[in-house]
Amino acid sequence: MSKLRILYVASEINPFLQTSKVADFVRKLPQAMQERGMEIRILVPRFGTINERKNRLHEVVRLSGINISIGDEEKPLVIKVASIPNAKLQVYFIDNEDYFHRKSVFHDKQEKFFEDNDERAIFFCKGVLETVKKLGWAPDIVHCNDWITSLIPMYLKTTYKNDPIFSGAKSVFTIYNNNFTHKFGEDLVEKARMIDIDDEKLKHLKTGDFAGFIKTGITYADVVIKAEENYNEELKKLFESENIKEINNEETLIDSYYDLYNELAV
Structure with a gap:
């Protein structure tokens, strides 16, 4: 059997950024899978809190230059890359001046949730898929982590389902207790829309809230995982009402995901 190809998509990764459990998880699991013979790619947003000079990020010109549509607007996609110290892993960073150059992640200095976090999430999800297409690297598994990645399983089952790069890919959506209370405007649905996506497929996003993003990920992912033991009431x-697996035991985490990937790829 050829090497399994695993694409990890997440909101953050150590040592570049850590605001939640996601950063440690996405640092640990890809390296463990690589050590077990799998081929790995990792994509995260290039939030403005990440110091480019200190972390030696540099632009990948051959991957940059695509425009990503957000509703009626188009925004340029810039791809940067850096290596994880003491590991044979590279991380690709999705960047855009309008969305990711502010010196904070999801909240301003007054702890107010950014009004355009929906656009930032949509840009990131679309940007990930377009970047992987340009890489010409066909993943067997697309492992999405946290709410910001929740639209990727939907895009894989619709707009990208016949693309040769993604036609054989299965998606995993891992959910963390990183909720928000903000409600986005009614235009969220139009911003998220792509080819082959009608209103029915976008129905969960009409609520404009955190649950809408999570429900969308759950609906379209091939496997959904609870990464923590405790979650908020919502x-x-x-x-x-959902068929969700629990993988949150640190001692068996690597083995559990290794087995899951191999089962999915059959």
Whole structure:
């Protein structure tokens, strides 16, 4: 059997940025899978809190230059790359001046949730898929982590389903207890829309809230994972009606995901 190809998509990764459990998880798991013979790619947003000089990020010109549509607007996609110290892993960073150059992640200095975090998430999800296409690297598994990646499983089952790069890919969506209370405007649906996506496929996003993003990920992912033991009440209610696996035991985490990837790729 040829090497499994795993694409990891996440909001953050150590040592470049850590605001939650996601950063440690996405640092640990890809390296463990690479050591077990799998081929790995990692994509995260280039939030402005990441110091480019200190972390030696540099632009990948051959991958940059695509325009990503957000509703009626188009925004230029810039791709940067850096290596993880003491590991044979590279991280690709999705960047755009309008969305990712502010010196904070999801909140301003007054702890107010950015009004355009929906656009930032949409840009990131679309940018990830276009970057992988340009890489010409066909993943067997696309492992999405946290709410900001939740639209990728939908895009894989619709707009990109017949693309030769993604036609054989299965998606995993891992959910963390990183909720927000903000509600986005009614235009969220139009911003997220792509080819082959009608209103029915976007129905969960009409609520404009955190649960809408999570429900969309759950609906379209091939496997959904609970990464933590404790969740807020909203998520607990959501989980009751869904078929969700639990993988949150640190001692068996690597083996559990290794087995899951191999089962999915059959």
